[in-house]
Amino acid sequence: MPLLPVEERIKSFREIELGYSVEQAIKEAGRCLQCKEPLCEKGCPAGVECKAFIEQVMLGEFDKAVAIIQEKNPLPCFTGRVCAEEVQCEGACILAKKKQAVAIKALERFVAQHGKNEWKAGKGNGKKVAIVGSGPAGMAAAVELRKNGFSATVFEALPLLGGILSWGIPGYRLGKECVERVVKEMKENKVQFRAKEKVGEAKMLSSLMQDFDAVLLAIGEGKAKKIKLPGIEKQGILYWDGFLQGFGRGGKSLNGKKAVVLGGGNTAIDCARTLRRLGCTVTVAYRKNMPFMPCNKSELVHAMEEDIEFKMQLAPQAFLGKESLEMVRFKKMAIEKERFVETEETEEIEADVCVLAVGQEYDATVANGTELQGKEIKINGCKTELWGVFAAGDLANEEKTVVHSIASAKKAVEEIELYLEGKKQEGI
Ligand SMILES: Cc1cc2nc3c(=O)[nH]c(=O)nc-3n(C[C@H](O)[C@H](O)[C@H](O)COP(=O)(O)OP(=O)(O)OC[C@H]3O[C@@H](n4cnc5c(N)ncnc54)[C@H](O)[C@@H]3O)c2cc1C
Incomplete structure (x- = not known):
């Protein structure tokens, strides 16, 4: 991956990784062995079908490539920048043992930039879900919910949307225009954002539980x-x-x-x-x-x-x-x-x-006014002990990374769908 020279890097907050050109991406994709049993996919916590998307890059079909990634991971522009590839997809790549793994993360970043797969909200099903927190877990959940026809309202304590992607990970690793682009696309698909509304202060969790069919806590561990x-x-x-x-x-x-x-x-x-x-x-x-x-x-x-x-x-x-x-x-x-x-x-x-x-720890004020005020929120998978309240991202995960947050948000949306179909919220 081409990089900014060091002397320039330390003078600015510009992204230091410059991304592949079309020629570089196709050449790198050409190194993939297209294994019968692709280990890279087992290495991806979101289960992205790396082999298939890399094949599309090789063929110059970038729109198809991004569509394949987004089946499992709706936010590849983030993971293509910040994933720990050496212990995930690339660590598992068979070529890592011999010489150099295929640069799967850089290819994902390239595809997120060059491929077009504008997602569309599904036909409305009349069900409303509140999401607390606009980090990668909250964003991934909102995309999945809208695709499946739910209304999605995201409550965010800060004026800035994006969670740690906006205020934590610095711009020289993750340019803020990426976050803005994703948020814009979400707004176009009628995800509603309520910034500067901290749940537990400006708005109580108990009122969300009344006003919405389900609530997803995606508050991270930003303290x-x-x-x-x-x-x-x-x-x-x-x-x-x-x-x-x-x-x-x-x-x-x-x-x-x-x-x-x-x-x-x-x-x-x-x-x-x-x-x-x-x-x-x-x-x-x-x-x-x-x-x-x-x-x-x-x-x-x-x-x-x-x-x-x-x-x-x-x-x-x-x-x-x-x-x-x-x-x-x-x-x-x-x-x-x-x-x-x-x-x-x-x-x-x-x-x-x-x-x-x-x-790091989570901000427990979210539970103010509920039976959990002052107590630890018990979470099992993506279910909390509050009826109709689910959890995703750092709050729910052992592994506190962006890709794990996205994967858990997808899982939480599946659980919310089951719950709203009338199946019991078991497991706590
Ligand atoms: C400096 C830093 C660098 C990192 N680098 C990497 C990396 O390179 N790769 C990687 O994979 N991971 C990295 N991580 C971890 C990664 O950022 C987190 O795993 C991920 O952001 C968690 O996503 P989330 O959506 O659960 O929470 P967050 O991103 O923390 O977002 C939670 C959001 O909820 C909001 N919120 C909290 N309480 C309330 C409330 N009561 N009401 C309304 N809103 C609320 C917060 O303001 C925040 O916007 C890094 C973390 C940090 C801090």
Whole structure:
């Protein structure tokens, strides 16, 4: 995949992956062996028929290719940019064992751009579904529901639609015009969006349960988990959610600052690469070592190319400085009996800014005014313990990724259809 040169990358929030040309895509598709039993499809959490869509790319039939993908995944422009291909489709590709896997993710991105498969809402069936949250799970569910003739109304707490795709994943990985294009298409198909209406505050879940035939909670886990460490209140310390919402779209400068990011997932690397673009020198500190970092491999490679330093086996202990942060103190971790354990040895890293990206949780206020207020929402698959209320996306999933969110939204829509056909909502 062609990339922006590093010097240009760190000066802007422009997408760094430039996408294939028509010739490059057809050539890459031509490397596919068209296996009798395509393992790549087993590797895709949404079950996309990779073999068939790649064959259509090879033939130059991009409209047919995108139609095949959208059978299983209505939002390929997102997954073609942010999936962890190395542990999904491409990790399973037979060619990965010998030389290089077919670049399935890049082909998906190409097809989403070049293929036309404008979906159309189905004939109305008179049933209304409320969706809480406009991230990939909420969007995928709304598309599926409209295709099947349901009315779909999406309630979103923020003014911005798209969930983490809009305010979390930075524009240099996922251009915001992608989200705008998908939302526009949804509006054309009469998906109704109610931005700035937080369920549990502006609108109560109990009233949605009365006004709609079913409710889907797709609220994600967009809140940072708070940690208690000495000095956490110092100026210059930020959690990932506030940092990405405030700085993640560029337009601000932290030029010359020394920044430390705590964590090893995509969120940590996105914070690090954003800080780099804002003019900081950046160190990522992680408790374990590199093979354990849960971030996408491509993120790690790009971060290294962008001169971000990585320090492994460091567990944060305290934030030092007067009012403002000056230093982060860590305990070094050792490996004992295949486990990471803290030692008494310490290390300090100078920092004016520290971004904490060490955990996420959902915003429980959604259940205000229901029997679940103040309790954990129990979820089994995509069913909740509230009658007629379903769940999808990060809220319901073990694996918190875009493709898993889309796959679970499709499953939730199937369950909602069964429920509305009068079948019992079992399983909780
Ligand atoms: C920085 C970052 C980078 C990531 N990188 C990747 C990646 O490279 N690849 C990948 O596959 N995954 C990645 N992920 C994970 C991925 O973004 C999530 O798995 C996915 O967005 C979850 O989708 P969702 O629809 O469940 O939730 P979200 O995208 O979180 O959307 C939920 C929406 O619900 C809204 N909401 C919440 N509560 C309410 C309420 N009470 N009323 C109304 N609206 C409400 C929120 O405002 C939000 O808009 C990343 C996550 C982060 C934070």
